Amino acid sequence: MLAADPSEELANVPVDFDPWARNRVAEKSVRREDFWDRMGDAYISLLTAALVFAYAAGLALAFFDQMRGDPESGVVRFGLGVVPGASAASALVMLGMLGALALVSKLGPTAVDRAQGFWWLGLPVKRTGFLSRLLRQRLVSTFFFGAFLWLPIGYGSVLGGVVEGSALGVWLGAATLGLLFVMLSLLAAWAQTREAGGNFRAVLNLAMLAVLLAYLLDVLLRSTGTGNLAAFWALLPATLPALAQAGAWWVPVVLALLCLGGFAALAGQLQRIPSRELIARGAASEHAGAALALMDDKALGSAYDGAGAREGKREEAKRERTRVRGADSFARMLPAHWVRGPYTALVRAELLVLLRTGATWRGLLAGWGVPAAGVFAVQGGHPLVLAMLVLVGAVLAARAASKAAVQAANVPSLEAIIPLGRSGVRQTHALVAALLLVRWGIGLAAFLSWAVGADPAGTTVLLGLGLLTGFGLAAGAVRMAFRPALDWGSVMLMAAMGKATGPLIQHFTYGYEVMVVSAIALVAGLLLDPVPLGLLGLGVVVAVIAWSVGTSNTNRSNAHRALQSQRSRPILRDGP
Template identity: 30%
Template sequence: MSGATDVGRFDVGELPRGRSIRRFTSATTNQRAGAGIGELLGDVYYAVIMAAIGIGIALGVTGTLREALPDADAGAGAGAPTVWSLPGLSLSALVVAVVVGLAGVVLSLAGRLGPVSAGGPEATWWLPLPVERRGLLRPAVARVPAGAALVSGVVVGVLDAGVLAAPGGRVLSTVLAAALGAAVLVLGAALGQTLDVSRRATSVAGDLVLAGAVVLAVASGVAGWRPDGLPAVSPLALVGLVVVAGALVVAVDRGLERIPSRSLRAGGAVASQAVGAVVSLDTRELGRVLTDASLPRRRRASRLRLVRGPSSALVVADALVVLRSPRRLVLLLATALVPALVGTAPELAGPVGFAIALVVGGFVATTTAAEGARRAEMAPVLDRLLPLGARDVRLLRMVVPAGAMAAWSLVAFGVVGLWYQDVPGWLALGVAAVPVWAGAAVRAAYRPAPDWSAPLIATPMGAIPTGVTSVLARGPDVLVLGLVPVLVSVFLGRVHPEVVVVQTVLSLVVVAVATTTTTLAERLGLSGGTPAATTGGAR
C-alpha cells in the first residue's frame, strides 16, 4: 500500500453539555445499581436517626461533665494547688481555642482533598471529553463544603450547648455561623484551586491555624482571658456570611475551567483512598494518605552517616520519617502541652483531667512518633530486605517512639509533678512508663486487618465483620493495662517507690507482648489464617 486513504468529509453533531453527560452517567449508574427509592429512603432515615442519637448522647455526656466539673472560683478559693502562679485557662477560652482549631482542621483537610476533585472513574471518563467542565464538576464543588458545614455545625453546637450551656437561640445562631464559616473556608480553598494555588499551601495554612489554636490556649492561660462564651453572632453577620458564601460559589463556578486536570486527579485519588480507609476501618492508611497529600514532591537528600548496619538503618529510617514532617513535630509538642493546659484550667485540673490528658495525649504522640512502623505494615520494604528477624524488627521499631516519648514525658509528667509538688518522683514514673508507649504504638502499627470473611454486622456506615473491635483494640489494650500504675498514682496524688518498680515490670511485659508475631488466637490454634506478623520482618 503506497498511498494513504483519505477520510471523507462528515458533519459533526452538536456536542453534549457537561450537565447532560453527568446526568446520563448518574441515570445509568442508578439503573444498574438495583436499589430502589425505598432502600434509599431507608438508608437516609437510618443515618439521620443514628446521627440524632449520637448528638443526643454527646449533649448528655458533655452536660454531665460540665455539672461534675468544679467551679473555677470555688476551686481557687479553696486553696487548690496550681502549676504556675498564672490566672489560668477558663473553660470558655478552651472552647474558643477548640473552635479555632476546628477551622484549621477544615482548611487543612480541604487542601488535602482538593477540595474540588474527580475520582478514578470520573477522571478517566469525564476529563478527556471535549466538553465544558462546569456542568461536570458542579456536584464536586458542593460535596466538601456541605460536609464541612454539617460536621462543623454539629461539633460547635455540642460545645456551645453541652459545655457552655448556652441558651437555645444563641446555640442556633452559633451553629449557623459555624456551618457557614466552614463552607466559606472550603470555598475559599476551592477558589485558590481555580487560581492554581497548590494543595500543599492550603493544607499548610490550615496546619498553621491549628497551631495557632494551641498558641491561643496557652496565651489565654497566661493572660487570664475569660470570655463569656463563643462570640455572639448577629443576624446581620449571618447575612454577611451568606453573601460571602454566595459570591465564592459564583467565583468558583466561573473558574472551574481553569483547574488543572492533575489537581483534579490528585485530589480525587486522595479522597478515594481516604474513603476506602474509613470504610475498611484502617486508621494507618487514613493517616498516611492525608499526611502524604501535604508533603513536598522534592525531598531533601541525606547521606545517612549514622547508618552502620541493619539495626541502625532501620532506626535512622524511622527517625527520618518523623523529622521530615514538621506537622508531626508540632503535634508532638502540642500533645506535650495538653497536661500543662489542664493544669492551668481550674475547672479541669485534678486527677480526672490529668488522667485523660496523659492517656489521650500520650497515645496520639506515640502514634505520631511510630509512623515508620505504621508505614512498614503496609509496605515492609526494609523489614524484608534487612537481615533481621521479625521480633528484632519490632523491637528496633520501638526506638524512635521511645526516644520521642522520653522527651514528651519530661514535659507532661513534669507538669503533673509540679501540680502534686513532687517533680522527681513523677519524672521517674514517666521514664519507667516510656516502654509502654513505644510497645503500644508498635503493637497498634502491626495489628492485623479485620477478617472480612467473618459474619457481618449492620451499621450506619455499612456492614462490618464481627471481631473488628478486638482488632482495633490492639495497642490501646496494652497501653491502658501498662499505665495502671500511672493512673493509680494520679488518683492517689503521690508516687510510691514500689509503684515505680511495678511500672518498670509492666513496661517489660508490654515490650514482650508487642514483639510477638502471632495473635493469641493463633497461639491457641483457634485461627486458621496467616499470622499477622508476616509483615514484621524476615522469618
C-alpha cells in the same frame, strides 16, 4: 447549503454540553428501582448517627457536669490557671477549624475520581456545571458534618449547666459551625482555582502557630498582671457557634448569605483548576473514603499524610541540597560507620525516618502542648480535665513516634528480609520509638510535677513514671502500627449471632488500649498527694506487660484470628 471554508482552522472551544447531567437523566429509571435500597441505607445511616450522638452527648454531659465544681479545687497549684475557659475554648475551636481546613485542602474540596478525570476531563466540554455539582455535594456533606460535631457539645454544655441556652439555641450553634466549615471549604476551593494549594496550607500552618503563640502570650500577660488578650479571642470566628447558641439567630443567617454568595462567585472559576489537581485530590479522597469504609484509622492517617506528598518546591529543593551535600544533619548525627549488623542498621534507618519526618516533631510537640495548654486554663486544673489532656497528649505523641513502624508494617516482606525474626523486628521498632517517647515522657512528667507543686520525692517518682510511660507508649505504638486487617467474613458471621460488637471494639482500640493503660500510672501520680512510692512498682509492672503485649506477633482477636489462620494455612495444589 454554504460550504465551510477549508482554510478556516477549527477552534477547540469547549461547548456547553454537560455529560454529567446527561448521565443523571439516563440513571433516573435505575434510581427509581433502587429507591427502597436507598431508603434502607438512609435508615441505617440515621440510626448510626443517632447512636453516636447519644453516646457523645452522654459523655459531654458527664464531662461538663464534673466541671461545674469550684475551679479552685483543681490539682494544679494556685496561680497557674489564668486563662478563662471561654478564651481557652476559643483557641481550641480555632485550632480545630484550621486543622479541618488543612484536611479539606488536602482532600479537595473540588475533586474527581480517576474514571471521571480520564473520561470527562479529556472531552472539549465546559467543566463549570460538572465541577460545581461535585463541589456542592461536598459542601452539603461538610455542613452536616460540622453541625453534627456541635450537637453533643452544645447539648452537653447546656444540660450540664456550664452555659445558658435552649434546644433551639443548640441547633443554631450547630448550623453556625456547619456554615463555618462550608466557608472554610470555599476558601480551600478558591486556593485550588489559583493553583496555590501548597502555599495555602503553608499559610494555615503559620496561622495555627500564631494561635499557639497568642495563647502563650496571653498566659504571660495574665501571669504578670500586665494585660490579657480577651478581646482577641472574642473576635475570632471560633466564638460564633457559642454566640448563636446564646440566641443570636442572625449569625447563621449572615453566614448562609456569605456562603451562597461565595459559591456563586466561585462556581464560574472552577474551570481554571488543572486536571492533575482534580485527579490528585480525588485519589486522596478515595483513599480516605476507603479507610473510613473499612473503619481503619491507620489507613486514614496514611491517606492524609500521602495527600499532596508530591507537591512542594521547598521539599524538592531540600532533597536536592541533601543530594549535593551527600547527607543532612541527621545523617551526620548518625553516621553509617556505626552500623555493625542488621540490628543497628534497622535502628539507624528508622531513627532517620522519624527525625526527617515533620509529622513526628509536630506530634511530639502536640503531645506536650495539649496538657500544657490545659494547665494554664482556669478549668484545666480539674482532675478529670487534666487526666483527659494527658491521655490525649500521650496518644498524639505515640502516634507520631509510630510513623516509621507504620511504613514498615505496610511492607510485610521486610520482616522476612531482616535476619532478626518477627519478634526481634517488632522489638526493634519499639526500641526506636522508645528513644523518642522516653525523653518525651520525662519532659512531660517534669513539667506536670512542677505544675502540681510536687515535693522532691514526688517529683522523683513522677520522673520515673514518665520514663516507664515512654516505654509503654512505644509498645502501644508498635501494636497499633502492626494491627491486622479486619476479617469481615468473621465479623459478618459473628454479627448474625449478635456477637460482633466486642470484636469490632477490640479492633478499633487495637494498640490504643496499651497506650492508655501505660499512661494511667502517670495520671494517678498527678492526682495523688503525696505521690506514693508504690506507683513506681505499678508502673514497672504495667510497662513490662505493655512491652510484651505490644511487641508480640501473636493474635488472639476473634475479628483477626480467622484471617491469620487462612494466611498460615498451606496452599493445596491440584495433581501429584
